[in-house]
Amino acid sequence: MILDEISAKLQAGRAKEVKMLVQQAIDEGISAQIILEEGLMSGMNVIGIKFKNNEIFVPEVLVAARAMNQGAALLKPLLAAEGAKASGRVCIGTVQGDLHDIGKNLVKMMIEGKGLEVIDLGTDVAPEKFINTAIDQDCQIICLSALLTTTMPVMGEVVKAAEAAGIRDHVKIMIGGAPVTQAFCEEIGADAYTPDAASAAEKTVELCAQV
Ligand code: B1M
Numbered sequence: 001m002i003l004d005e006i007s008a009k010l011q012a013g014r015a016k017e018v019k020m021l022v023q024q025a026i027d028e029g030i031s032a033q034i035i036l037e038e039g040l041m042s043g044m045n046v047i048g049i050k051f052k053n054n055e056i057f058v059p060e061v062l063v064a065a066r067a068m069n070q071g072a073a074l075l076k077p078l079l080a081a082e083g084a085k086a087s088g089r090v091c092i093g094t095v096q097g098d099l100h101d102i103g104k105n106l107v108k109m110m111i112e113g114k115g116l117e118v119i120d121l122g123t124d125v126a127p128e129k130f131i132n133t134a135i136d137q138d139c140q141i142i143c144l145s146a147l148l149t150t151t152m153p154v155m156g157e158v159v160k161a162a163e164a165a166g167i168r169d170h171v172k173i174m175i176g177g178a179p180v181t182q183a184f185c186e187e188i189g190a191d192a193y194t195p196d197a198a199s200a201a202e203k204t205v206e207l208c209a210q211v
Contacts, residue, residue, distance in 0.1 A: 006039030013063030032078035079113040088208030092143035093121030095154035100147035110201035156188035
């Protein structure tokens, strides 16, 4: 099946073939959401497991990540078209010390799909940059991604910095990433934790309506 092929080619880091197959799946009428979840993300999950078990190393992970990003880029306009429209502005970034951006990019894409404006601060973002952007650009939500247990505490620093800057009552803070949990969200006093890109996008719409 084509979704399995996408997953397999992504694992092999074959970006061109991934792009071709994603386009083919789109042309066959498979929804962008299904292609993303059952093709691209399923392949990336296997990469994650193999990386953890030392069966593959950083270079293989990087080529798979590149294939993931190129395939996802084709889906971006379709995900936007499939989503219901909302309004609001959020900023998003991977926290300081952390360079993982695949999940953050997916979350961004899905939020944009809901019609919200997203300011992408990239990776390795310092707490003050999140705060200054939220103030200067009038964001309703600060979205924080972390993939390393060592960088999760930076999320707590952002919450504290928002309190110190006096914006805590009108800017919501949403967190996510593989090691992040609801319990951690409560511990640091963030407003919301969501486990994946789709629920993150839904939650942003909900939070934007609250502020
Ligand atoms: Co890294 N890495 N990595 N890595 N890497 C992990 C995270 C790791 C779990 C692998 C492992 O050992 N099992 C491990 C962390 C262990 C830990 O902290 N306990 C790890 C490590 C150790 C490292 C290095 C330290 C390795 C080294 O150098 N020795 C190093 C750190 C570099 C740094 O950041 N300073 C490193 C480097 C890298 C690469 C550069 C090679 C590459 C990143 C490429 C890139 O992002 N451009 C990489 C990758 C790809 C991974 C794995 C294999 C895959 C991550 C990924 O992209 N998953 C990862 C293993 C794994 O997670 N199983 C691993 C796919 C992505 C779609 O999922 O990001 O979880 P994810 O996003 C999801 C959800 O979490 C959620 O939605 C997304 C989509 O549904 N989500 C949010 C994410 N952000 C959200 C925000 C929200 C809401 C939901 O609200 C705001």
